[in-house]
Amino acid sequence: MKPNASSVSVVRSVTRSAIRDVTRHLRGVGLRAAPLALALTFAASGGLRSAHAQSAQTAPAGQPSKAARDEAATRFKKGIDLFKETDYAAALVEFRRAYELAPTWQVLYNIGQVQFQLQDYAGALPTLERYLSEGGRQVPAARRTEVEADIQTLKGRIAFLDVTVNVADADIAVDDTTVGTSPLSKPVTVNAGRRRVAVSREGYTPQSRVVEVASGDTVKASFDLVERGANAASTAGSSGDTGSGDSSVPQTGTGSTSGGSGDSGSNVPWIGWGVTGGLAAGAVVFGVLALGASSDLQDLRGTRGVAASDLQDASSKATTMSVVCDALTGAALIAGGISLYFTLRTPPSDSAASAPRTRPSQATRAPRATWSSASRPQSSGPELQIGISPRGAQVIGSF
Structure with missing residues (x-):
């Protein structure tokens, strides 16, 4: 079913009005107006035409349903409003959600430019590369040249982390964002600066550290996770060795305990x-x-x-x-x-020292101030x- 002339006219009018509003705002914040204008044109005209054309039939297999497309259009418009209010983080969430509901390569341009605005260079680079890859020949030549220049700029602001872990299937996160599991197929692309790397796996003690990496550099970060059970066994083994050492001291000798008592007693007069x-x-x-x-x-x-x-x-x-x-x-x-x-x-005296010791409870008693005639x-x-x-x-x- 084809859309009637009045509905198409309304769509085009809304599109032109929205583009003018976004263009004026983007000029005010110093960001190019083309990306949002292009994506808005697609969402308002092409997307709505598709919705009208398929309103009376079921969506083909693999294609988003009419409800999904409608929600995507609503979220995209919400993202535009948030962007105009300079709430870039919230706008990015809405753009991403719109792309999940109705994937279109044009929206990737919006996502990449907002990431650029948020200084998420490591995120903007693959997004814009996907935009050129998925758009292919449909990307205008001028736009392709512009995006390729942005990509070169982004490559000068990123770095790489080569994270290795001694166990497989360990979760790896950079700045609280999961980037994969060990072993990684290639170094992780990150923003240059100080990055917090965390590694964890069930049954192992998690580890984290802050790594400083300059733009263009590749920094290696190695982690050796220790099993929690092995850690506890090691601690118990150390305690057991100490206990065995104590129990093996002959009860008739002074051993190291006497020396310890002597050291303690020698400190008392000073106090x-x-x-x-x-x-x-x-x-x-x-x-x-x-x-x-x-x-x-x-x-x-x-x-x-x-x-x-x-x-x-x-x-x-x-x-x-x-x-x-x-x-x-x-x-x-x-x-x-x-x-x-x-x-x-x-x-x-030496004879007293070589005599059998009394019970531990008696040996640790405080010395008396007087003695009986027998002792x-x-x-x-x-x-x-x-x-x-x-x-x-x-x-x-x-x-």
């Missing part, structure tokens, strides 16, 4: 003396402040006409300083006594006893 020094310094500072406050209180008491509130404040200050000084002094004495004990503690070392080394009560601390020792 203790450091705490003692800090507490002693604080006690000295507050002692000086307490003496000053006490002196001020005595001066006020010897002065006539001093208010009772001033005397009370001075007395309270002197008392506070004295209490803090006493507390710090007591704490310093306790810390000093403990530090002194660990400093002067007699190391075990007291027979050496003539220093002896120290520490007693702590709510009233204070006592340190008794013989040297």
Whole structure:
């Protein structure tokens, strides 16, 4: 069925009006008007004529249905509107959807030019190459020359990534966009600059890295994926070796554990003396402040006409300083006594070191400050006893 004259006239009128609008807009943004004008001409005239011609019959096999063509025309028009609003990313989505519904080589020009506008040079290059390939002789000579010049420009703005993976069927993505599975048949075309390459496969630990590639260069990126099970087994094996090493140490020897204990014990006096020094310094500072406050209180008491509130404040200050000084002094004495004990503690003799060790729970107990007569070392080394009560601390020792 042929379209009537009135419908064709309306289509041509709409086409000319749309082309004028798009042309004015493209001139304003500095982009050529020809691509969208050409594609719009096809969509509005050729596409609609095809829709009228097949409205009363079923679409041939392999050809888009009338509903698909209508939706494609609607999405194409929406893409034009979005492009006029400079929403290029959304326009690209609509153009691509229109091409999926009703594939026509003319729309590839629109897609490629919008990709160029979005600086997606790696995407624009194959799109424009497909445009020339699928259009063939139908592409006007002037347009072909123009597109070939664009292709040469794009080739100077792209680079290549040669991605290799040690396992097959691994998903490869560049900048969160999947580009294929391993092994790739050829290097991936990418925009020059910093690119994030990610590789993943089920059952393997995924990997990613950022690769910097200059225009025209081919950069190799190799990935060695590790199975998750093998990774866990390796970790378990390391733990098992450590456990076996510990369990094989004879229970009657000191082994490396004794050395570790010695290292730990040798650090305790330094910590203790450091705490003692800090507490002693604080006690000295507050002692000086307490003496000053006490002196001020005595001066006020010897002065006539001093208010009772001033005397009370001075007395309270002197008392506070004295209490803090006493507390710090007591704490310093306790810390000093403990530090002194660990400093002067007699190391075990050779016979004691060669004796069988006690149970692990007993071997790791903190050392006691006193010994019974049966277990007291027979050496003539220093002896120290520490007693702590709510009233204070006592340190008794013989040297």
